[in-house]
Amino acid sequence: MQLTERRSEGLLRVYDVRVPAAELQQKLTAKLTEIQPRARINGFRPGKVPVAHLRKVYGPGMMQDIINETVQRSTREGLEKVNARPASEPQLDLKSDINKVAAGQEDLQFELSLEVMPDFEPVDLKTISITRPVATVSEAQVDEALNELAKAQRGYDDKDAAAADGDAVVVDFVGSIDGEKFDGGAANDATVVIGSNQFIPGFEEQLIGAKAGDERTLKVTFPEDYPARNLAGKAAEFATTVKAVREPKKGDPDDAWASQLGFDSLAALKGALRQRIENDHAGQSRAKAKRVLFDKLDEEHDFELPPRMVEVEFNQIWRQVEGDKEAGRLDPSDAGKSEDDLKAEYRKIAERRVRLGLLLAEIGRKAKIEVTDQEVTQAIANQARNYPGQERQIFDAYRQNPTLLAQVRAPIYEEKVVDYVLELIKVANKDVTREELFAEDEGPATGEADGEKPKKAKKTKVAKAED
Template sequence: MNVTETLSDGLKRELAVVIPAAEIDAKLAAYMDDLRGRVRINGFRPGKVPVGHLRRLYGRQAMTEIVNEAVTESVRQAVADRNEKPALQPAVEIPDDKLEAILSGGTDLAFSMRYEVLPEIVVGDIKSIKIERPVAEVTEEEVDAEVANIAKSVRPFEPKEGPAAEGDRVTIDFLGKLDGEPFEGGGAEDFDLEIGSNRFIPGFEPQLVGLSAGEEKVITVTFPEDYGAANLAGKEATFDIKVKAVAAPAEVKLDDDFAQRFGLESLDKLKEAVREQISGRYAAASRQKVKRALLDALDETHKFEVPELLLETEVDGIWRQLQADMARSGRTFEDEDTTEEEARAEYRRIAERRVRLGLVLSHVGEVNNIEVSEEEVQRALQDELRRYPGREREIIDYYRKNQGAVAALRAPIYEDKVVDYLLELATVDTKTVSKDELFAEAEEDEAAAA
């Protein structure tokens, strides 16, 4: 095999590879010799089929397999000999006008291979990174408020005479109309709605206050501009309402008996479980914040050229997701006070950051032998299965057949393990903040990451 470098520009490489016809002919001879001992053809004894006859029958199939295997192996060997790490699988090109001659035999197998190498990454001094970990304490008032919300969600309702008030539950039939014509999905019968729950569009529920069982009313509302259904967003609609029944919430006594409805032995145990649940949410928000700070620091201290193909792949993925989201919401670039060109430029910057940080984290993990165990992957799979009750077998089969999906399960685990490793090296100071500060920052981080 002869390899000649024809391009070396930044991270881009192009090689010309030539495998002499003699090597290909030798592989074909070995292939035919093996086939001769296995094939059964009428009129010939086993192992006695003339090679020329075999070539006429199987020569093209054999050469196709040999050429494919030779290309694959020579690409791997060429990269290994150069001690390079391609960012993606090298692209191979065999000229169309040469392919027929190659498959016919007696001609050198010549092709070009193009790829980009991974950049050399020098990790900076992680110990010099200083970031803050915001933490918020769970107060008794928050625990009590959460318990009260639980009680509110399970409280019974009792029939009520007279007009409905805020907090009451009404059973209604309704039919939505645009310009006097019913629209799809705008109607229901015997629908239970708690006034003040904000389950419906703004302005709908308050207009039910004062209605009694048996009364009818036509109400007018305007769908929000950012409503999910584009055909309704920003439109004024009417709803024909018929009240079937009115019920008022009954009082729920917060005591040990109440806690036992949730499998806990006492009210104190219920409060303890609620506190742990709130603490978990706080910890997740804190983790999001400190991770974002670490990634920002890494982004500031690691500037290098990223492989163009990796960048374009990331940009394409982001752009497809953006277009799908906009199609669902009916939003346009003008609605977001931008243009397609400005949006593309912004998302390209985001994609470049993602690729660069991904390469840095991957390098850190590789150098420090950080790995994801099979047990960790299985736990992630079990979490995924719990999201789709009743479809467990289908989901398991999907992951069994789709290695890319398994890699998608593994990737965030690997990233978090590398982040944990880096956080142990960095200087992380704890800062006590309020609940509002903690979650305001977390929401900003999520928006920036998105």
């Protein structure tokens, strides 16, 4: 194999690779000689088929395999030879006539282009400090979760009276705006639990006092931030028929009820609920700390980025933006902006993601962090459980597709690097309420000076992209 560097511009490297035809033919002859003792072809005694005949019968298919193997091996050995660290998957451009190569009439030539890792030194992690929001779990939260579980598990009894707060009302409804029905605005036998806030504001409350057989027109207004932008902020009417009213079954949670759910006692059930809520808090606390950490790392580093990687990342984000736009889900902050302005904003987000990805990869490399096959297998198993009866097909799909395996390995690697970084930096905990912990995005509060309730900051484009 001969490898020659043809271009070196910034992080881009382009190499010409040549593998002599004689080398490929030598490999083919070796393979044919290997199978000759086992070959069985009509008209020849077992093991006595001439190599020339085997070449005619099996040569084309074998040569194709040899070419594929040679390209992969040459790529790997070539990169090792020039000590190149690819920042992304190398691209190959075949320059030879593959039929002539297979026939031994032409050398195998291809162009190998790639972007290499930029040369930079990560900041001393011990100099970074962040604040991590944490929220303790109160007894009231546990009791609330217990009551919700009891309500869901105990079910409902039919009620021959008017619906009240907490009751479940079974209804048929058809929605319309300005007299015109809209997609997704109708349902039959829908269960509406009054006070659950599962429907748009005002819908559930207007069912209070309703009885089976009643017909009501519920007048509501879709929230301004409603996901379907074609409905956001619009007034609507729902022609509703009440089919049944049900009330929660009576009885407070007790040890006997807890045992029906598989717990030794009510105290054990409450302990499990507390642990679940604490896990939720810990996960959200880590997610917010991770985002703050990423902001810090992004601020501390500025190095050349591989253009191809940025372009791939940007295209991925932009496809999502276009999909949201077509579905009427475009972020309100993007409304009214030109396409050029939007592309400029989202390209900066793509650059941030690439920068952080390369930085985490370099930190992990220096710390010798690796993802084990067992961790990858466990992650695939977790995904396969979502497809009962198809687990084997899921595992086979991942084994046969290196790209899918890489998609499983990447987030595991990222989380391990983040864990490593969080151990080294200075992390100060800040006590917050559960509401503050689970707010979409932390931002400067407004209106506190004059006693108004602080407004919740909207999630930034960067946060949405990283989600």
